Amino acid sequence: MTLYHAPTDDQRFALFDLLGAEATLTQLQGGGEHTRDLLDAVLEEAGKLAEQVLAPTNEAGDAEGCHFDKDSRSVTTPKGFKQAFKAFVDGGWPGLTAKEQFGGQALPGVMGIATTELFQAGNLGWSLYPLLSEGACHALELHGTPAQQETYMKPIVAGRWTGTMCLTEPQAGSDLGLLKTRAEPNADGSYAITGTKIFISAGDHDLAENIVHLVLARLPDAPAGSRGISMFIVPKFMVGADGALGTRNNAYPGAIEHKMGIHGSATCVMNFDGATGYLIGKPHKGLAAMFTMMNAARLSVGVQGLALAERAWQNSLNYARERLQGRSLSGAKLPEKVADNLLVQPDVRRMLLTQRAFVEGSRALLYYTALQTDIEARGSDEAARQKASELVAFLIPIAKGFVTEIAQEATKEALQIYGGHGYIAENGMEQFVRDARIITLYEGTTGIQAADLLGRKILQLQGVGFKHFAGEIGAFCKAHAGDAKLAAFIAPLGAAVKQWGELTLALAGRVQANPEELGAAAVDYLWYSGYVTLAYFWARSVAAAEAGNHPAAFKQAKRDTATFYFARLLPRTLAHKVAIEAGVASIPDIA
Ligand SMILES: Cc1cc2nc3c(=O)[nH]c(=O)nc-3n(C[C@H](O)[C@H](O)[C@H](O)COP(=O)(O)OP(=O)(O)OC[C@H]3O[C@@H](n4cnc5c(N)ncnc54)[C@H](O)[C@@H]3O)c2cc1C
Structure with a gap:
C-alpha cells in the first residue's frame, strides 16, 4: 500500500x-x-x-x-x-x-x-x-x-x-x-x-x-x-x-x-x-x-490536485531515500552500501523539489482563497466582504485551473522517481497519475478556467480582483524591501508582478482589437498567472517560517524550496509570455 x-x-x-x-x-x-x-x-x-x-x-x-x-x-x-x-x-x-x-x-x-x-x-x-x-x-x-x-x-x-x-x-x-x-x-x-x-x-x-x-x-x-x-x-x-x-x-x-x-x-x-x-x-x-456555488466546487477540485500531489510526493520521497542505485557524480556518499540512494542524483532532487514547491505552494494559495471565502461570507464590514469576494472571483480559476495542471506534473514526477516500478500497478504510483487526470476536465476544463480568468475576471470585471491581489503583493514587497533574509525573493517577485500587470494591460488592448486573441492567449495567461501567484506564496512562506518558532530544518526546507522555485519554476513565465505575445497569428486555422 x-x-x-x-x-x-x-x-x-x-x-x-x-x-x-x-x-x-x-x-x-x-x-x-x-x-x-x-x-x-x-x-x-x-x-x-x-x-x-x-x-x-x-x-x-x-x-x-x-x-x-x-x-x-x-x-x-x-x-x-x-x-x-x-x-x-x-x-x-x-x-x-x-x-x-x-x-x-x-x-x-x-x-x-x-x-x-x-x-x-x-x-x-x-x-x-x-x-x-x-x-x-x-x-x-x-x-x-x-x-x-x-x-x-x-x-x-x-x-x-x-x-x-x-x-x-x-x-x-x-x-x-x-x-x-x-x-x-x-x-x-x-x-x-x-x-x-x-x-x-x-x-x-x-x-x-x-x-x-x-x-x-x-x-x-x-x-x-x-x-x-x-x-x-x-x-x-x-x-x-x-x-x-x-x-x-x-x-x-x-x-x-x-x-x-x-x-x-x-x-x-x-x-x-x-x-x-x-x-x-x-x-x-x-x-x-x-x-x-461554482466557486466552492472549483476550489474543492483544486484541492484534489493538492491532495493527490501531496500523497504522491510523500511516497516518491520515501522511495528515493530507500532505493539504492548508482553512485553520486562526485564520489560515493554511502560507501558502506552497494550503491548510493537516489537522493544523491541532482535530477531526482529536481523532481522532488518540483513536487514540494507545487504541493506546499498550492496549499498556501488554496487555503488563502478559502479564507477569503470566509471573509466574503462573514466579514465584519461591507467593504471587507466586497474585497474578499472580488479576490475570490479572481483567484478561483487559478486555484482550479493552474493547481490541477501542476498536479499532473507533480504526480508524473512522483511516478518517474520510481523508474519502471512506477509503471507497475502494485506500487500504487500509476493510480495517482490516472486519478489526477480527471481534475483538469471536470468542473470546467482548463480551457474554460482560462477563458473565465482572462475573459471575465480580467476583461469584463476590469481586473478588479487582479488589482487587489497585485496590490497585496506590491505591499508585501515594500514591507520586506530591506529584509536581508528575503533579499533573494523580493526583487524577482516585484519584477514578476510588474511584468504581469504590463502583460495584462497589453493583452486587454489586443483582445479589444481582435476577440480571437483571448482564446489564443488564455491558457498561457493562466499558467503565467499561476506561476507568479505561487511565487508570492513562496516568498511569504519564507517570511512566515523565519518569523515563527520553527525547527531550523523546517525553516531551511522552506528556504531551499523557495530558492528552487524562484530559480527553476518561476522562469517558466518567460516562455508563456513569449507564447502570449505570439498571438493568434501563430495559431493558424485547421481545416
Ligand atoms: C469522471 C467524470 C465525472 C463527472 N462528474 C460530473 C457530475 O457529477 N455532474 C455533471 O453534470 N458533469 C460531470 N462531469 C462532466 C464534466 O463536467 C464535463 O465532461 C466537462 O464539463 C467537459 O465537457 P465535455 O466533456 O462535453 O467537453 P467539451 O465541452 O466538448 O470540451 C472539449 C474540449 O474543448 C474545449 N472547449 C470547449 N469549449 C471551449 C471554450 N468555450 N473555450 C475554450 N475551450 C473550449 C475544452 O476545454 C475541451 O478541451 C464529469 C465528467 C467526468 C469524466
Whole structure:
C-alpha cells in the first residue's frame, strides 16, 4: 500500500503562520470560538480518519471499482466504502461547515477545505460522494425554500442522504446552453423531468438511504440557450410530509462509465423518465444558481490536485531515500552500501523539489482563497466582504485551473522517481497519475478556467480582483524591501508582478482589437498567472517560517524550496509570455 501521513505540520503552518487564520477567523461574525485549539483538534481528527480509515481503501477501491446491476438498476461501491462512509458520518464530518440551523457545526470554510484535502488524499474516488453532497447542500441553502431545506438539506447534512449535480448531457458539456432535458408542469405543482444526463458522479450507490439529484432542465416556455435553464430537486425515493421515504422515483442509472481513474466513484448515465421534480429557485435562473456555488466546487477540485500531489510526493520521497542505485557524480556518499540512494542524483532532487514547491505552494494559495471565502461570507464590514469576494472571483480559476495542471506534473514526477516500478500497478504510483487526470476536465476544463480568468475576471470585471491581489503583493514587497533574509525573493517577485500587470494591460488592448486573441492567449495567461501567484506564496512562506518558532530544518526546507522555485519554476513565465505575445497569428486555422 502507498503510504499517507496527514501533513498536519504543513497544514498548520499554512493556516496559522502564513495566513494568520486564527486572528482572521475569530474576528469574523460568529467566529469567536474558532480558536487555534479548536481548529487544531479538528485537523488532528480529520487526519486520523484519512490515514486510518480512508487511505487503506484507496488501492482496493481502485482495483475493484463500482458495480452496476442491470436488473435492479443499482450501483454497489467497492468493499470498505460503506464502512468508511459510516465512520465519516459518525464523526460528524458531513455537517462540518453547514450552518447550525441545518444541523451543521458552522465551522469556517477554510477548515472545510483543509479537512477535504485530507479525505481526498485518503481516497479521491470515495471523497466524491461527500463532495457532491456538499455541492447540493450549497445549492439548497442558497436557493431552496425553507421547506425544501428542511426536507432535502437536513438529511444530507446529517449524512443520511447524499446529493448529485446533474448538468452534463451528451451534446452539452462546457456549453450547458445546449441541454435538452425537459420539465413539464404536473397538476400538483411538481414537474415531470425527462431526459438523459451523463457522467453524473455519485449518481447511484449503496452508501446512503436516499439521493437528492439537482437537475438542470428546460421548462416548456424556456428561451433557447443558457437563459432558459431551470434547476429541479429530483429525489431517488419520494419523501413524505413526515420525511419518511416513499416510492422509488423514475430516476435510474442506466450504466456506469468505465474510466481511466477514480474507479471508486460511480460515474453514472442517469435516465429521468417523467421523474417527479420540484423547482428550486426561479424559473429559467438555474444556470445562474449553479454559478453561485461554482466557486466552492472549483476550489474543492483544486484541492484534489493538492491532495493527490501531496500523497504522491510523500511516497516518491520515501522511495528515493530507500532505493539504492548508482553512485553520486562526485564520489560515493554511502560507501558502506552497494550503491548510493537516489537522493544523491541532482535530477531526482529536481523532481522532488518540483513536487514540494507545487504541493506546499498550492496549499498556501488554496487555503488563502478559502479564507477569503470566509471573509466574503462573514466579514465584519461591507467593504471587507466586497474585497474578499472580488479576490475570490479572481483567484478561483487559478486555484482550479493552474493547481490541477501542476498536479499532473507533480504526480508524473512522483511516478518517474520510481523508474519502471512506477509503471507497475502494485506500487500504487500509476493510480495517482490516472486519478489526477480527471481534475483538469471536470468542473470546467482548463480551457474554460482560462477563458473565465482572462475573459471575465480580467476583461469584463476590469481586473478588479487582479488589482487587489497585485496590490497585496506590491505591499508585501515594500514591507520586506530591506529584509536581508528575503533579499533573494523580493526583487524577482516585484519584477514578476510588474511584468504581469504590463502583460495584462497589453493583452486587454489586443483582445479589444481582435476577440480571437483571448482564446489564443488564455491558457498561457493562466499558467503565467499561476506561476507568479505561487511565487508570492513562496516568498511569504519564507517570511512566515523565519518569523515563527520553527525547527531550523523546517525553516531551511522552506528556504531551499523557495530558492528552487524562484530559480527553476518561476522562469517558466518567460516562455508563456513569449507564447502570449505570439498571438493568434501563430495559431493558424485547421481545416
Ligand atoms: C469522471 C467524470 C465525472 C463527472 N462528474 C460530473 C457530475 O457529477 N455532474 C455533471 O453534470 N458533469 C460531470 N462531469 C462532466 C464534466 O463536467 C464535463 O465532461 C466537462 O464539463 C467537459 O465537457 P465535455 O466533456 O462535453 O467537453 P467539451 O465541452 O466538448 O470540451 C472539449 C474540449 O474543448 C474545449 N472547449 C470547449 N469549449 C471551449 C471554450 N468555450 N473555450 C475554450 N475551450 C473550449 C475544452 O476545454 C475541451 O478541451 C464529469 C465528467 C467526468 C469524466
